[in-house]
Amino acid sequence: MGTDLYCHHHSLFADAMTETALLYLQLADKIATAIQQGIIAPGSKLLSVRDCARQRKLSINTVTAAYRLLEDKGLIEARPKSGYFVRTQLPEPTQPLKPSRADERQADTLNAFIEAILSHQDQPDYVDFGLACPKGKAFYPTERLSRLTAGILRKQSDLVAKYALPPGSLTLRQQIAQRLIQLGVSVSADDLILTHGVLDALNLAIRAVTKPGATVIVETPTYFNLYPLLEALGVNWLEITTHPLTGMDLDELEATLQQTPIAAIITIPTVHNPLGFTMSRENKARLAKMANQYQVPVIEDAQHADLQFVNPPEPLLKAYDEGGWVMTSASYTKTLAPDFRIGWIAPGRFHESIRKLKFLTSVAESSLLSEAIAQFLENGGYERHLRNLRRLYSMQINHIRSLIAQYFPAGTRASQPTGGFILWLELPDNINSLELARRALAEHIVCIPGLLYSTSQRYQNCLRLTCCFEMSEKYIQGLKRLGEIACELAN
């Protein structure tokens, strides 16, 4: 779907550049003015390329190029199989609340809710805005990866009979090191350790630098499974105010580092989950500098950094790390194959402890799966695949934002993520999103209430929606229904 659309546009656009350069710029300018003056309303459908060309006596290529330019400017958006629409101007979330240190979390209620969500994971009749893992073959190069894997089984079946040891497949580590250059990170294959996805990396990193009773710093809101994970390790946490657009409040962080012994800082500075921001380069540089100055390990989750919408992508926090205090990890579960669960960590100065801990907790990762991913990265299909994914997610997010603007209560705000497929909604203050999510679940619509992303009773009116499903009428109706329930709760 979106993938083909993109390739198609792209070649048309190249032709248009030479033939109709002036005409398409003039057309784009006219439409842009009409949108800005409100002559064409947000959410309305533009003429089809064919109709517009006929009406204005222009070539198809000219109109296509004009629409494409408007799309790049963020004024209109293509929706698969539907045409072009004027983008909705949905406001982004407000300033964060000041953190409260009160820690009475309705843990049981929330955990029960997480269990309820997970238990519906595999049921195809559910409308799932919950799971942050792309659903469906459209998002993965499954056929190609399967062929590569089968090829390895045929040609190097010895691998299956070998005992893998940390740090894991050299070929894959070399590929990862090479790819990290784009993200500003200069490491060698020897600096990397393969892990069982990012979660394993996160566990290893936390265990390597904390003891039970230690305190770590987390962003708020953050990945909801981080809290039970820390609890299981007996590690305490402090939530640092995190701005929806700029990230962790570094002044507050520095004040905390000066006052309290902190064992580690856990952060998602690039395409944050759930907020969607990417921290500025200046702030990343400052955070890395603070890590070195205060000698506090920083655990950086770079899971969605490959899915940044900007090109070239923003550098990782690790790019600014001079003393090896930043540990960065990511995986291929969200872009290549969720079943393969191969991740990596660049543990900086904590390399030895993490290598040993990996050996003591699960030995190593499968060489077969690692080599398959390495071959996929090496043969050049990955960059093209990522370009398609970024475009698909960006379109899908815009589509869903416009549906939210249409169906959700007035006053609803939604993040404009810098990459990935996660939306963060701020509903009017009087809406309890746990109640909303409960009612939705009863109607087979899954979404995750904001309360889960903090342990200090915040974000009661917030909601996380993932946009990594194959868009269909069922999903559009699901979102509409979710908006209706929200409207009912608002009254």
Add this chain to the structure above:
Amino acid sequence: MGTDLYCHHHSLFADAMTETALLYLQLADKIATAIQQGIIAPGSKLLSVRDCARQRKLSINTVTAAYRLLEDKGLIEARPKSGYFVRTQLPEPTQPLKPSRADERQADTLNAFIEAILSHQDQPDYVDFGLACPKGKAFYPTERLSRLTAGILRKQSDLVAKYALPPGSLTLRQQIAQRLIQLGVSVSADDLILTHGVLDALNLAIRAVTKPGATVIVETPTYFNLYPLLEALGVNWLEITTHPLTGMDLDELEATLQQTPIAAIITIPTVHNPLGFTMSRENKARLAKMANQYQVPVIEDAQHADLQFVNPPEPLLKAYDEGGWVMTSASYTKTLAPDFRIGWIAPGRFHESIRKLKFLTSVAESSLLSEAIAQFLENGGYERHLRNLRRLYSMQINHIRSLIAQYFPAGTRASQPTGGFILWLELPDNINSLELARRALAEHIVCIPGLLYSTSQRYQNCLRLTCCFEMSEKYIQGLKRLGEIACELAN
């Protein structure tokens, strides 16, 4: 090699039964008497089947059947490509020392030695008696498993694009549950959780029932990586005297349970690593009863239970567990594919905590790899494969025991394992096996000194040798050289 030999014998033996029943019994009896009277010396080679048949004017079938009978009686052994040899009567290890509670372990020295061993893991010119993982394709059904895996990739490539969740592949859990019946364990697929090998299961089990500062009971000697694993979790341990032939001293265990709060008992009651014993049914029943009576979780490692030499196999400890206090785990890394690293745990009453902990630490195991193993188990090749492995290991162990009797210092004792491929040697008291292992490593021979298997300075004169390599002149020479170094150290 050994595998083909076995099949060949087997059919010949069936013919012989009908044709030459009396003659072969007479021949076997004569040879047995000669061996018992010392007329044929331990370690000496018997006439080849062909030569014996010619000399005695018997058919090939008759001689083969006689040799086979002697082999079954443990008097002679077949060595691949070499013929039949009179088995060596090597004494088994003595009574264990009383445990000392002194806990000054030369941790750094030993850890450095482990690192040195691991760093030589992949070097083909090393003679490796260290790694407890079969080396080489002879020990794995690699071709068949690879074909099955490739078939799944072709027919069910959807699996690759799906997010696996605990407890993991239902098909595999069903197969495991069915196989466990043979080992006396009655569980359903729902009672099982898939893990990243046994080590992951062990970590999950320990974490589920301990907090930092807790004390667990371990056998001595035991799996050497257990100590750093417990250290990393901040858990303390007590070593309970473990007899080389009968296992953990249950009176001592009970006295300890009465005196000290114990968070868990960690045990390998079936084919112990490194001692090789299998605890008697009576003792297993008593241990399971104590777990229920004192309400103390028991973590049972059943890794080598599928490789028991007796038929039918002895039941697991879990078979005697009435209250769900026993957690049992094993994997397919040592019998099917070390690279696939799929293990399982039957966590009894700790099911919920382990399921959650698995999700929080590494989500789940690959469905592709799990389904491949499930298909291998289902299609019936596994039992035949295990029969071949047991026979191969049993032969190889006997061969190596006879080489030890030949080349090692007088007074050396060696375990007669009840399954698997691990030998435990007790050298004369004045031999320091760490020094022996160090000198051997310098000559590219890897073996593991006994000191590593305890944290109370015991087993300084002991050595663990694994017998899971493809036998060759290089290995025979390596063992001879190891014996020579031991003799040098003995003087």
